[in-house]
Amino acid sequence: xxxxxxxxxxxxxxxxxxxxxxxxxxxxxxxxxxxxxxxxxxxxxxxxxxxxxxxxxxxxxxxxxxxxxxxxxxxxxxxxxxxxxxxxxxxxxxxxxxxxxxxxxxxxxxxxxxxxxxxxxxxxxxxxxxxxxxxxxxxxxxxxxxxxxxxxxxxxxxxxxxxxxxxxxxxxxxxxxxxxxxxxxxxxxxxxxxxxxxxxxxxxxxxxxxxxxxxxxxxxxxxxxxxxxxxxxxxxxxxxxxxxxxxxxxxxxxxxxxxxxxxxxxxxxxxxxxxxxxxxxxxxxxxxxxxxxxxxxxxxxxxxxxxxxxxxxxxxxxxxxxxxxxxxxxxxxxxxxxxxxxxxxxxxxxxxxxxxxxxxxxxxxxxxxxxxxxxxxxxxxxxxxxxxxxxxxxxxxxxxxxxxxxxxxxxxxxxx
Ligand code: HEM
Numbered sequence: 151x152x153x154x155x156x157x158x159x160x161x162x163x164x165x166x167x168x169x170x171x172x173x174x175x176x177x178x179x180x181x182x183x184x185x186x187x188x189x190x191x192x193x194x195x196x197x198x199x200x201x202x203x204x205x206x207x208x209x210x211x212x213x214x215x216x217x218x219x220x221x222x223x224x225x226x227x228x229x230x231x232x233x234x235x236x237x238x239x240x241x242x243x244x245x246x247x248x249x250x251x252x253x254x255x256x257x258x259x260x261x262x263x264x265x266x267x268x269x270x271x272x273x274x275x276x277x278x279x280x281x282x283x284x285x286x287x288x289x290x291x292x293x294x295x296x297x298x299x300x301x302x303x304x305x306x307x308x309x310x311x312x313x314x315x316x317x318x319x320x321x322x323x324x325x326x327x328x329x330x331x332x333x334x335x336x337x338x339x340x341x342x343x344x345x346x347x348x349x350x351x352x353x354x355x356x357x358x359x360x361x362x363x364x365x366x367x368x369x370x371x372x373x374x375x376x377x378x379x380x381x382x383x384x385x386x387x388x389x390x391x392x393x394x395x396x397x398x399x400x401x402x403x404x405x406x407x408x409x410x411x412x413x414x415x416x417x418x419x420x421x422x423x424x425x426x427x428x429x430x431x432x433x434x435x436x437x438x439x440x441x442x443x444x445x446x447x448x449x450x451x452x453x454x455x456x457x458x459x460x461x462x463x464x465x466x467x468x469x470x471x472x473x474x475x476x477x478x479x480x481x482x483x484x485x486x487x488x489x490x491x492x493x494x495x496x497x498x499x500x501x502x503x504x505x506x507x508x509x510x511x512x513x514x515x516x517x518x519x520x521x522x523x524x525x526x527x528x529x530x531x532x533x534x535x536x537x538x539x540x541x542x543x544x545x546x547x548x549x550x551x552x553x554x555x556x557x558x559x560x561x562x563x564x565x566x
Contacts, residue, residue, distance in 0.1 A: 158542045181457045185464040187495035189447050194502035196445050206359050216357045227348035228508050238410040245519045247273035262551040267377030274372045281342045286326045293323035294373035301544040327365045378433035378545035385548040386427050388535045398525040413518040422480040424517045428499035432462035433545030462498045471496040528555045
């Protein structure tokens with residue numbers, strides 16, 4: 151599949167084709183677009199049914215076998231851990247980490263895309279992997295940062311030297327994860343309440359290489375969409391001052407304890423705002439998958455080994471399912487709103503079962519918490535806010551999005 155220079159034009163063309171061809175069409179000889187909501191759900195369900203982790207290439211080369219590991223066991227282990235982490239205390243800790251990162255940049259002229267990424271990833275990292283030394287933590291975040299820069303196209307280049315550096319950073323981060331897994335398993339490092347810990351228990355069955363893959367998949371997952379969504383939240387707050395004001399009213403009035411216990415209940419208007427941001431600007435924009443099996447989608451047959459693309463973004467912007475899909479309006483998520491989602495399949499910012507995002511709840515909490523901080527504790531100033539635009543790369547990226555944060559005057563912040 152060739153991607154035109156201008157990703158925005160490419161997506162625009164895809165939208166037109168999708169509307170004309172009913173959401174399921176061949177983009178070229180090998181790539182099937184599956185942008186119709188029911189078909190996307192079916193294809194995901196069929197493709198990942200009974201997914202098992204097999205031997206890795208290295209096992210095959212060494213003629214050794216690892217026991218098969220159903221993917222559902224990994225997901226269950228993660229979801230159990232996330233359930234234990236869904237407490238008011240953990241939410242409060244998450245907000246404190248976010249606040250400290252922003253406080254350190256007060257008054258600076260900052261690139262708000264990178265700041266949003268920093269806040270989202272560094273505050274979320276302890277949920278995935280904690281108990282690290284500063285040096286270890288730097289190695290992991292350096293790897294996540296460079297992967298993100300590559301995705302949002304701020305990468306200075308693809309020279310050999312640059313690629314070698316990229317690989318070296320990635321290998322060093324992998325060595326940290328291996329060391330943590332090994333030392334926790336051997337009792338030389340304390341066990342922690344994070345998403346890596348259940349993998350320590352599965353280590354004898356998984357083996358080190360597959361365990362590294364599993365932990366890396368969580369790290370990669372927190373390194374991409376949360377930061378992109380956080381940047382989109384800032385973008386919409388700046389572009390919609392009347393909504394920022396409404397959110398401020400709600401968030402100033404809410405008690406901290408109630409907010410930390412259940413942010414979506416304590417701040418329903420802010421929750422609607424975040425849902426609308428995720429509808430308009432769902433990251434990643436396109437998800438490419440390889441068919442693990444052949445299957446039929448109406449009159450179209452997808453053969454095993456071919457690739458298909460699914461996209462929450464394309465579904466969320468399809469005028470067949472959403473009225474005025476390009477208009478930002480959080481009130482479409484009010485119960486019974488005529489311009490809201492007519493079906494659950496029309497709103498899928500976290501993907502589809504059985505591979506649906508495990509971090510949907512904590513990710514939403516983090517975005518609501520970001521709104522809380524920005525609307526009550528800080529003042530966000532962005533020159534030329536009216537001229538801001540969003541570019542579509544791997545994910546939506548606000549362009550030339552610079553500004554500065556200062557503390558809100560004491561009167562504004564007193565309910566903090
Ligand atoms: C607003 C924030 C987030 C968004 C928009 C988001 C979105 C997504 C999407 C679209 C997928 C692909 C689902 C599919 O293939 O059908 C995914 C997968 C995943 N996400 Fe998230 N995510 C977010 C936050 C998080 C967080 C905070 C975590 C970890 C705590 C996380 C962990 C994962 C994992 C592990 C997967 C892969 C699941 C699997 O392969 O079974 N995500 N996410």
